Amino acid sequence: MKKPSNLIQTIERMSAIFDVLTFSSKGISLGDLSKKVNLPKGTTHRILSSLMYFDFVRQDSTTRNYSLGFKLMELGSSLLEQINLRKEAEPTLHVLSQKTKETAYLAILDGTEVVYVEKIESEDNSIGLRATSKVGQRNLANCCSLGKVLLADLPEQTLNELLPDMHFIQKTENTIADPSQLKEHLSVVRNRGYAIDDEESERGIRCVAAPVRNEIGLAVAAVSVSGPSIRITREKIQERLKNDVMTAALEISKKLGFRPEAFSRQ
DSSP states (O other): OOOOTTOOHHHHHHHHHHHHHHTOTTOBOHHHHHHHTTOOHHHHHHHHHHHHHTTSEEEOTTTOOEEEOTHHHHHHHHHHHHHTHHHHHHHHHHHHHHHHTSEEEEEEEETTEEEEEEEEOOSOGGGOOOOOOOTTOEEEGGGSHHHHHHHTTSOHHHHHHHGGGOOOOOOSTTOOOOHHHHHHHHHHHHHHTOEEEESSSSTTEEEEEEEEEOTTSOEEEEEEEEEETTTSOHHHIIIIIHHHHHHHHHHHHHHTTOOHHHHTTO
């Protein structure tokens, strides 16, 4: 878009600050931020103070570094509703389902649960057993791959606030039913970029999921393939399925404005 002749200077400066904060995953000091946006410290601080008041920016109480605020997550969620996440994801889910010959899901996080918002089944009628979760159905986030990959992307403070509200029910012998164990597991999920439900939600069902990110890198949804453990073996996940799911999640993320090359420079 062409730069308007009547651009408001304060808005332009706010935009520059947001751009820097977007690529500062560990936060950034006032001094470093003011240098990057080429503004005096006093001016930068005044803008940050106003943005903090409306929760567009937050400041770490220990490091005093500045980061993006949670108000942006609310706005991002509203934008997703406007652009229709299901519509953007559906073609990719179809391809994923037909390629893997398993059921593909799209889900979002709602508190301590995931909500299935789309489900695409394989057109191959010879595969027999299928995953049974339905659109609109909920599942505990701590015991399914979709939920775990979304929980892993939450800020630590937000995750800690959710943990007391989680229902750590031992649904199967593989269910992670301990908060400390879950946090350790989510760290692994966060580092590798995908999560596995190894018969943790339902005996005999195995799933693998990856996050769908918006334009500022937040995981706003997740994609998975799910099916009987006799078909979705641990070996098959490592050899092929994890890459199929991560590729599909990245494709949908790009439709939402995510730029992986920008985040790889962090």
